[in-house]
Amino acid sequence: MLNATVRAAATGLSSAIFDRRRMLLGLAAASTAAAAPVALAATALAENATLIRLGAETSALATAYRETEAARAAIVAEWGPQWPSPPEQIRTRIEEAEVAYDLEGLWPDEFVKYHTAEQLRQRAADYRVPRQFRRGTNPRTIAKSLAWWEKRAQEMEANAALSEMYCAERARVRKASGIMAARAKERDARLAFVSHVSSIMEIEPSTMAGVIVQAEALAAFSAVPALQRSGDFSLKALQDLPAWGERLAASILRIASAAA
Numbered sequence: 043m044l045n046a047t048v049r050a051a052a053t054g055l056s057s058a059i060f061d062r063r064r065m066l067l068g069l070a071a072a073s074t075a076a077a078a079p080v081a082l083a084a085t086a087l088a089e090n091a092t093l094i095r096l097g098a099e100t101s102a103l104a105t106a107y108r109e110t111e112a113a114r115a116a117i118v119a120e121w122g123p124q125w126p127s128p129p130e131q132i133r134t135r136i137e138e139a140e141v142a143y144d145l146e147g148l149w150p151d152e153f154v155k156y157h158t159a160e161q162l163r164q165r166a167a168d169y170r171v172p173r174q175f176r177r178g179t180n181p182r183t184i185a186k187s188l189a190w191w192e193k194r195a196q197e198m199e200a201n202a203a204l205s206e207m208y209c210a211e212r213a214r215v216r217k218a219s220g221i222m223a224a225r226a227k228e229r230d231a232r233l234a235f236v237s238h239v240s241s242i243m244e245i246e247p248s249t250m251a252g253v254i255v256q257a258e259a260l261a262a263f264s265a266v267p268a269l270q271r272s273g274d275f276s277l278k279a280l281q282d283l284p285a286w287g288e289r290l291a292a293s294i295l296r297i298a299s300a301a302a
Contacts, residue, residue, distance in 0.1 A: 097255030166198035
């Protein structure tokens with residue numbers, strides 16, 4: 043999720059990019075004016091046309107991502123409180139039980155597991171397996187034991203029905219909310235934006251114009267949470283992300299040195 047600071051920065055992205063572009067262009071102009079005619083020749087170099095074209099597309103892709111993220115967040119805010127919790131009768135801690143994932147199908151803040159209807163009906167069947175009693179066991183003891191096993195079997199069947207009702211309500215809320223379609227749209231918009239920024243940062247800029255394109259892309263990219271900046275959400279994927287900030291700094295130093 044985006045925090046409040048990032049959201050505020052994202053919503054004002056267009057004006058922020060405009061102001062940043064003016065600032066960087068001003069710095070570039072000042073550097074050029076202070077340098078020798080060699081600097082003027084250097085700034086006349088044509089920038090990579092693909093880089094300029096990609097830069098023109100950044101704002102639209104960033105906006106598409108922010109809008110789909112906001113739409114998903116709005117659904118969670120509205121429907122999250124309606125998301126059912128597993129009834130106490132079917133909650134458990136056993137390893138093979140199901141995790142009670144949240145509305146989005148993600149790991150919940152409160153770790154809860156529950157028995158599925160299939161698991162509970164299997165337990166009911168286990169309770170009804172014919173029992174062997176030692177020869178000479180009091181018939182009243184046998185009857186009492188069999189009644190206890192049957193009672194437990196009936197409890198499991200009742201809990202199985204509860205589990206089915208719980209899962210049906212989960213499915214109903216999830217479908218009515220439209221959360222899965224919203225998540226798919228956000229994912230597609232995010233991956234398109236990530237791919238776009240990656241394409242921009244893979245190109246080596248020739249002039250300050252190219253550096254500005256990359257700086258704008260990175261500024262817009264800050265709206266994407268760190269763990270969602272790759273195709274998966276693993277820590278390794280986060281650690282393997284390219285050092286784009288360092289690459290941009292190196293480009294600035296290279297271009298500035300060439301103009302000196």
